[in-house]
Amino acid sequence: MAANFFRTVQGYLRIRVTGYAVERFLNACGYRGILLWGITPLEDACEMNIRIADFRKLKPVMKKTGTRVVILNRIGLPFFFYRYRHRKSFFFGAAACAVLIFLLSGLIWDIDIRGNLTYTDETILEFLASKDIQNGMLKTQIDCERIAKDIRKEYADVIWVSASVQGAKLKIQVKENTDASGMETDLEVKKEEKVPMDLVADRDCVITEIVPRTGMIQVRPGDTVKEGEVLISGLIPVQDDAKEIIGYQYQKADADIRGKAILPYEDVLENTYSRKEYFYEERPHQMRRRQAYYLRVGRFQLAFGNLQKKEENQELHTSEYQICLGKRLKLPIYLGTRTVIPYTAHPETYEKKEIQERLSADFKRYLRELEKKGVEIIENNVKIYTGSKTSAARGELTVLLPVGTLKASQIPEISELPK
Known part of the structure; x- marks a missing residue:
């Protein structure tokens, strides 16, 4: 690979040797140190590559062996520059482009x-x-x-x-x-270790399961709790021999708690809606679709034409393309188009089947979001009600869901301590 590159830079010739003693020609070239490669034997001749400097040494060899040499092709940079020697501006532009790419590649784009x-x-x-x-x-x-x-x-x-x-x-x-629960810095975590934290109910529910890790349990499975009620206390009482509380150990309460709760659900849908009919092509007696281009370089922007929404029933669509050199060299130059597309709003009314499909789709999406949060659906009492102007999916869901949120403990005062 490297040898071919240097040969291309120095330039070489593709020649054809004819005569009755081609073998003597090859032997004579080898004896005189003339490098030949890419040798291809033919019926009555032989083709090969030779360097420019060695080509000038062939005259005595041809005379001695009685062969004839014809140049088939000239390959390499010397012949390329000679062929385009009158186009200096081309080489100057190519060199300037190479220097510019080299300089730009040293920047972050x-x-x-x-x-x-x-x-x-x-x-x-x-x-x-x-x-x-x-x-x-x-x-x-x-x-x-x-x-x-x-x-x-x-x-x-x-x-x-x-x-x-x-x-x-x-x-x-x-x-x-x-x-x-882990969105604190190291300093906040260390500080929080010295402050007791309770695990309190974040909604009204019936406790069904408790798996404690740290803290003191305040409720049992089957208990009905209200929002804000302490489930796991972060205060661990310290007692003396007389079973009197002389202090507290501070902990951050932690447990897996699940409870049974009722979630209300309501989703209201208007029976009428506005359907937009866009005009991508010009039509008689209709507003005209207009388009304009712009060039953005960094924070500076050059717009070709003034394009603004002149009517209410129009939408402005923008698309932008970033210019790249190769796959990784992205320039801070963007070409974009802005298009104002007119439309006509037509009032439409949902059919009963469409209402049911839309409300059902929204309800299924809501159930999927609950499942992502670890909520288990036990009973579904949601129904669809249709009216003259609005329709709604309304009802209640009985679920099993994770319960508990952290809250700073209220430290009681100890009036008397034993001496």
Whole structure:
């Protein structure tokens, strides 16, 4: 591979040797140190490749062996430059383009953020911009370790950050703490260990199951509890020999508790709706569909034409394309189109079957969300009621669901302590 590259840079010839002593020609070239490769024997001739400098040494060999040499092809950069020697502007532009690509490849043109669920890309990009991390900066100014530390410090629920430079892209991968009870910093956790926390009921229900881990149980399965009632106490009493309370041990209550509760459900649907008929093509006596283009470079935008919504029954659709050089070199240059599409609103009325299908679909979606939260449906008493103007799915669900939320304990005062 390397030999072929250097031969192309130096240039070589493809020749054909004819005569009655081609074998003597090859032997003579080998004796004189003339390099030949790519030898292809023919019926009465032989083709091969030879360097330019060695080609000039063939005259005595041809005279001695009685052979004749014909040049078939000229290959390499010297012949390419000679062929286009009068087109200096082409070579100047190619060189300038290569230098420009080399300089641009040393900059960051795209910041790719992956794994963020709680915070949007725009929020993280604004934070990075406040730290002078943005598109167009030099790769040498990127400190991936510092970026990871700053993100972890700014967002408490981000537990892992990885920053790396790939081509002209700054790739940031984050992992958030999806556990609702684990969204504190290390300092807050240490502080919370000294503060007792109770596990209290977050709704009215009947306790069906308790699996305690830490804390003191205050209720038993079968008990009916109200919202806010303590289920697991974070105060562990300390007693003396006389069974008198002399203090408390502070803990953060923790347990798996499930309860039986009734969830009300209501979903109201208007029987009438507005159906939009869009006009993508021009029609007689109808509003005209208009389109305009724009060019955006970073924060600057150049619009070709003024496009605004002039009527109420119009929608503005925008599409944008980012210019890329290859797969990884994304330039901060965007081409976009804005299209104003007119429409006509037609009042329509749902049929009874459509009402049932829409309300049933919404109810099934609601049940799927409950199942994701670990809720088990025991009894379903939801029914669909239709009226002249509105229809509704209304009723109650009897469910088994996780119960309990953390709340700071109320520490009682101990008036007298034994000496």
